[in-house]
Amino acid sequence: MYWISELHRKLVENNVKQVFFLSREGQPLKKMFDSYCTHSGQHIQSRYLEVSRRATLLPSLQSLEKEKFTTLFRQYRSMSLFEFLSSIGLEEFRTELVVLLGISVKELEQRHEDFPESKLFQNLIENSKFKQIFDEQRTLRRSVFWRYLSSLAEDDVPEELVVVDVGWKGTIQDNLYALLCNEAASTVKRVTGYYIGLVAEGAAGPMNTKHGLLFSTNNGRSPRYHIFNENRALFEIVLAADHGSAASYAIDNDGTATAVHDEFHEKEMLENLVFPVQRHIFEHFNRMLSAPPPSLNQVAKTHARLVFQPTRNEVYWFSSVFHVENFGVFERSFFTSMSSKPSISARLKFLFTVLRRNGRGLLGFWPWKKLDERVGRPIANLYGLIRYLQK
Structure with missing residues (x-):
């Protein structure tokens, strides 16, 4: 309730008319936000944008000659070739690349302690066929994502894209900024993010700003930071959605761009253990609407x-x-x-x-x-x- 009220206050202060809640944690956050808007009488259009680090990474990247994969490698160094391809959304080409690189399936799945410095990674990025696949898919997926976002916004994508998520580093926001603000077809000039908490700024900048409304390290640690930062996994688990993670985007038979989901591995666990807790939270939240925020x-x-x-x-x-x-x-x-x-x-x-x-x-x-x-x-x-x- 405290965080939702702060979010609503900030959006009203900044005259935001349209806000995008990022999946998957954004699904229950959006539900509470919409209830708060209805009760307050100050409506703000909220939309549910299905994204993930995986789905937004490849379309956000530069050409292979310039790309350093900083967003991926700053957090993950130990990985296999298969995990690398999966992270950038190109796992469907693994069989073809195994043949081109002359490696076995075992080598495809073998983890390297420092993958970006491995000989296998160097061979991959120097391979002409991989360069072709990378650039074709990067361009295609950027185009499809723009169609998806435009459709979601009813062809009214704002110049300042305001996003809301659980937080920590705001990596997806960085991907969206690189994807949209460097794309000629896009009208987006700025991305602003509001989060439960931030522990690092990522690639934040003057046109890619981030705000942690409950706790943050921006300009030093915010009051009570150590309390809210104690078990961040708790926020991620409780704020679960009822669908799998977005893996990519595709065009339907009717020409509509939609998100393609990963397998929903957590479904049974969430239905048994998490969604009952969520329902309790929603009920308690709605009861608190008539009282001043804590x-x-x-x-x-x-x-x-x-x-x-x-x-x-x-x-x-x-x-x-x-x-x-x-x-x-x-x-x-x-x-x-x-x-x-x-x-x-x-x-x-x-x-x-x-x-x-x-x-x-x-x-x-x-x-x-x-x-x-x-x-x-x-x-x-x-x-x-x-x-x-x-x-």
Whole structure:
């Protein structure tokens, strides 16, 4: 409620008439936003734009001679050729490329520790047939995406495309900016993003601005940053959509451009564990519409209880869900709890390792939970208190 009210206030202040909620987390956010608009009496046209890092990457890229794949390689270095092709949406050409490169299927799927520096990657980008495929598909998919966006906006795509998403780096926004603002057929001159939270600016710039309305690192960390940043995976899981991720775009038989979905791997888990929680959130949200929005401090206090003092049922619920990665590396992320308690020596060893390395890469999706399992509740609670008191 706090975030939706802030989003609505910002959009009204900036005279935004049309806003695009990005899939998939944007689906439940849009539903709450539309309810808020109806109750407030200040309507803003909201649209649901089906996108993903994977679907928007290839049409956003430059020609192969100029392209460095920064958006992909800044986050993922260890990958296979198949994962690279899948990330840029060219996995359908894998059989042809295997023959052209003279490699086996096993080599196609073998991960390289530093793929962009591998000989296989160099051979790929120097291959004339791959260059042809890359440029043809890049141009085609840029054109199809523009038709999809134009149709969604009822041929009224604004000069400033305002997007809303869950956040973290705003990579999809960067792709949209590169795709639309450098395209001759596009009328878009600027992209502005509003997010739950931002932990990095990505490729933000004067014409590609980003705003984290709940927490942000823009101009330093925002108030209560450490509370809201504690378990970002929780936002992604709870804000699930009822469809698979957008993989690409295609033209239907009737000439309409639509999003093509990946297989919906999470469907059963979401129906059993997440959508019941969503329905509870929607009901509670609608009840709160008649009351003034809560303050940031109220929200922070409530969220701190959830991430630093969760109930046994809340921890069990989080341990039962999973997240599917459809970009870079194609894996499921599980949040399961440890099956047995570690020994005292193992606990001390883990704690010393965390302190020596400053926790980097060791505490996972939910640091409090990891400390609780690997070291013990007193240390986890001490960590939570420190984080709560940090500005």
